[in-house]
Amino acid sequence: MIKKLLAVSVSAVMMLAMSVSAFAAGSVNASEQKILDELNAKNVPARYVSQAKNYVEKDGVDITEAQANEIIAHIDAAAKIVSDAGIKTAGELKNNKEVLDKVVAEASAAAKVLNLTLTFNYTTGDVTVTDASGKTVAVVNSKTTKTTGADSMSTVAVVSVLGLAVATLAAVTKKNAEA
Amino acid sequence: MKKSPARTIICLLASMLLSIFVSVLAIMLSVELGFATNNSLTSALDEVKYYERLYNDFMDKCESIVIPDGLGPEVFDGVFSVEQLKSDGNAYLNAQLNSTVYKTNLDWYKEQLTTNIKEYVDEKQLVADGDEDEIIEDIVENIMDYYIKMISIPYASTIGSIFRTISALFPYVFFSMLVFAMITIWIINKQNPHKKNRVFRYLAYATTSGAITTLIPPIYCLYTKFYTKIQVYPEYLYDFIVRYIENGIKIMLLIGMILFLVSIVMIALSTYLKHKYIHTRTYHHHHHRSGERSGEEESEA
Amino acid sequence: MQKHKNRFAKKLNRVMAYIYMPLLFSLLAYGVTYLMASDVIDIAVNLVSLISADKAPDFTNENNSIFVKDSVEINDDDGVLTVKRADVGMADYGDLYAYVRCTRIALDAPVYYGDDDAILKKGVGQDFASSQPGFGRLIVLCAHNNMYFNALKNIEIGDIVEIETSYGTYSYEIKETKILNENDSSAFDFAIDHEQLVMYTCYPFDMLAHTPDRFFVYADLVSGPVFVD
Numbered sequence: 001m002i003k004k005l006l007a008v009s010v011s012a013v014m015m016l017a018m019s020v021s022a023f024a025a026g027s028v029n030a031s032e033q034k035i036l037d038e039l040n041a042k043n044v045p046a047r048y049v050s051q052a053k054n055y056v057e058k059d060g061v062d063i064t065e066a067q068a069n070e071i072i073a074h075i076d077a078a079a080k081i082v083s084d085a086g087i088k089t090a091g092e093l094k095n096n097k098e099v100l101d102k103v104v105a106e107a108s109a110a111a112k113v114l115n116l117t118l119t120f121n122y123t124t125g126d127v128t129v130t131d132a133s134g135k136t137v138a139v140v141n142s143k144t145t146k147t148t149g150a151d152s153m154s155t156v157a158v159v160s161v162l163g164l165a166v167a168t169l170a171a172v173t174k175k176n177a178e179a
Numbered sequence: 180m181k182k183s184p185a186r187t188i189i190c191l192l193a194s195m196l197l198s199i200f201v202s203v204l205a206i207m208l209s210v211e212l213g214f215a216t217n218n219s220l221t222s223a224l225d226e227v228k229y230y231e232r233l234y235n236d237f238m239d240k241c242e243s244i245v246i247p248d249g250l251g252p253e254v255f256d257g258v259f260s261v262e263q264l265k266s267d268g269n270a271y272l273n274a275q276l277n278s279t280v281y282k283t284n285l286d287w288y289k290e291q292l293t294t295n296i297k298e299y300v301d302e303k304q305l306v307a308d309g310d311e312d313e314i315i316e317d318i319v320e321n322i323m324d325y326y327i328k329m330i331s332i333p334y335a336s337t338i339g340s341i342f343r344t345i346s347a348l349f350p351y352v353f354f355s356m357l358v359f360a361m362i363t364i365w366i367i368n369k370q371n372p373h374k375k376n377r378v379f380r381y382l383a384y385a386t387t388s389g390a391i392t393t394l395i396p397p398i399y400c401l402y403t404k405f406y407t408k409i410q411v412y413p414e415y416l417y418d419f420i421v422r423y424i425e426n427g428i429k430i431m432l433l434i435g436m437i438l439f440l441v442s443i444v445m446i447a448l449s450t451y452l453k454h455k456y457i458h459t460r461t462y463h464h465h466h467h468r469s470g471e472r473s474g475e476e477e478s479e480a
Numbered sequence: 481m482q483k484h485k486n487r488f489a490k491k492l493n494r495v496m497a498y499i500y501m502p503l504l505f506s507l508l509a510y511g512v513t514y515l516m517a518s519d520v521i522d523i524a525v526n527l528v529s530l531i532s533a534d535k536a537p538d539f540t541n542e543n544n545s546i547f548v549k550d551s552v553e554i555n556d557d558d559g560v561l562t563v564k565r566a567d568v569g570m571a572d573y574g575d576l577y578a579y580v581r582c583t584r585i586a587l588d589a590p591v592y593y594g595d596d597d598a599i600l601k602k603g604v605g606q607d608f609a610s611s612q613p614g615f616g617r618l619i620v621l622c623a624h625n626n627m628y629f630n631a632l633k634n635i636e637i638g639d640i641v642e643i644e645t646s647y648g649t650y651s652y653e654i655k656e657t658k659i660l661n662e663n664d665s666s667a668f669d670f671a672i673d674h675e676q677l678v679m680y681t682c683y684p685f686d687m688l689a690h691t692p693d694r695f696f697v698y699a700d701l702v703s704g705p706v707f708v709d
Contacts, residue, residue: 046669046670046671047609047670048609049670049671050609050610050611050617050618050670050671051608051609053611053617054570054608054609054611057570057615058570058572101523104523104526104527104530105522105523105526107530108526108527108529108530109526111530112529115534117410117530117531117532117533118410118530118531119410119411119412119531119533119537120410120411120412120531121411121412121413122333122411122412122413122416123236123240123329123412123413123416124412124596124597126596128573130410130533132533132534134533134538134572135572136572136573136608138608139573139594139608139609191501194501194505195505195508198502198505198506198509199505199509202506202509239597239598240597242601243597243600243601246624246626246627247624247625247626247682247691248688248689248690248691249626249686249687249688249689250688300688305686305687305688306686306687306688307687307688307689308684308687308688308689308690309689309690311688314688314689314690315688317690380494380497380498383498384497384498384501384502384505385502385505387498387501387502388501388502388503388505388506388509390502391502391503391506392506392509392510395506395510405528405532407536408532408533408534408535408536409528409531409532409537410531410532410533410537411531411537412537412539413539414539417537417539442502446498
């Protein structure tokens with residue numbers, strides 16, 4: 001699952017790199033819709049795409065294309081580590097500590113590009129991704145993890161959310177930069 | 180006796196090895212005393228009034244659990260108490276740390292809560308969507324599960340197994356470092372049979388280095404306070420983690436300072452012995468020269 | 481004189497040796513340790529930095545309200561209400577940013593962005609992944625069935641629900657209601673192509689019950705200010 005999701009983020013980003021359409025603030029244009037359709041078709045949960053879109057709409061959020069490229073490099077590296085190890089499911093990833101540690105390292109390096117932080121609330125089981133100014137990027141809680149069957153506090157769940165949060169942010173940013 | 184380069188190199192190497200053994204000893208002792216004891220956890224919990232604050236959080240959450248089931252917060256009147264929660268919490272923590280099983284006795288809570296819910300249902304004339312007793316039993320089980328979750332410290336079993344590993348390793352590491360240290364001291368001593376001030380100088384290098392190595396981590400932590408920036412909620416859990424780390428850091432600081440005092444004693448001894456030799460050498464030198472002169476005078480005479 | 485200078489230099493060297501030798505030993509010790517354990521150290525540092533921010537966490541539980549009634553200029557362009565996109569404030573997690581109302585069923589509650597237990601005790605929560613009114617996307621609101629959304633038990637198709645924000649009031653017409661399991665992922669779709677308001681609460685109402693089901697209400701946008709640059 002995680003490899004699939006990571007691979008999806010990579011392919012989505014590559015699609016964006018080839019997109020040359022203009023982007024009009026406050027509306028969904030044709031190329032943006034095409035990208036979102038592509039992401040949805042490849043099973044990236046629409047919830048994550050939606051959270052990423054909410055975040056980039058916020059005032060003061062300004063991700064550069066250079067940052068997006070750096071993030072993509074880390075996500076690519078993580079995807080390669082997972083595929084080289086022959087891991088296909090989140091369960092396999094969870095049981096392979098060595099690979100998981102490396103994926104966490106890449107995910108955290110990607111997060112550091114945008115100064116993202118994870119906040120753990122042990123009693124509620126919520127894991128929140130926030131940026132340097134304290135704005136919330138994504139939330140993983142019992143509602144979101146119920147459908148995936150994951151424990152919100154598990155490393156795999158958190159890494160996949162983080163990976164997707166940064167990947168879709170990078171994707172949306174690159175699309176904005178192409179405009 | 181002139182200084183030989185080979186002797187100096189051997190002594191410096193031995194001193195460097197001794198510094199490593201002393202550092203490992205000091206750091207291991209700091210970890211064992213400051214971090215890896217059950218008491219270090221329980222005292223941090225007490226100091227931040229963890230269970231008292233947990234109780235309020237727990238009651239809030241219980242309310243949120245029963246609201247969708249049609250009940251109000253009154254159903255918890257007289258069921259849970261801070262004292263009982265603290266007692267259960269400590270017992271549960273010790274069991275997890277020692278990898279034993281502690282079965283919290285929940286019967287009294289279940290009984291009290293069930294009675295309260297039935298009274299509430301009667302008073303509000305709530306209609307049950309199914310078998311009333313079964314629904315109440317499920318609600319009560321839900322609350323009991325949450326109680327167990329709340330009284331357990333996160334990752335306590337993992338922490339307990341780490342503590343046990345450290346405690347198991349500690350005597351071996353301690354005694355082996357002690358033995359190696361004795362060997363290096365013996366080597367330094369053997370290399371300097373006549374100049375004991377040099378022995379203490381090399382010991383001073385080792386203990387000073389040990390003090391520096393042991394003091395750097397706590398000073399770094401206290402200066403940067405990086406551990407206060409971890410984003411952990413709720414507040415009482417955060418306070419407990421910070422207090423636990425700070426208490427451990429203080430132990431490490433203390434051990435580092437003791438080593439530093441030892442190194443000052445070594446320096447003082449080295450300096451004292453050096454002056455003593457200089458004084459003794461000067462005395463002998465004068466006596467030797469005056470002995471030569473009186474011998475010359477006698478021969479001249 | 482030269483003899484005195486030499487003696488002084490020797491003494492200084494001996495004293496300095498008590499500083500630089502231990503420092504050198506310590507540096508070597510740390511250097512070797514880092515080389516041997518760099519993988520473990522790097523992983524540990526990565527993990528710690530992932531959950532660390534630039535400052536301590538903020539535990540103040542203040543309600544942050546960004547709702548200020550009629551604070552934004554709304555223009556009428558040939559019968560179409562418009563508002564400047566730059567004037568539209570974006571809520572962050574926990575912010576009170578709107579009010580949801582339906583006069584017929586006496587629904588009038590504050591809307592907070594986020595839907596944790598603390599929020600649900602003081603008002604209507606909004607799924608953090610959903611959007612604010614006016615963005616042409618999905619809006620998902622939830623609240624307790626015996627508190628702020630108890631009124632939903634009386635809602636009917638055709639009712640108008642309003643969401644009042646600082647940047648204008650948006651009206652939605654109820655099109656459908658459904659009872660679904662809480663884990664049913666078909667309940668709503670974030671990729672929807674038009675602005676839809678979904679409100680849900682635990683089901684059944686006013687009973688002692690397990691509530692694995694949710695009562696869903698679906699409404700489509702009828703009117704509200706359009707964003708302009």
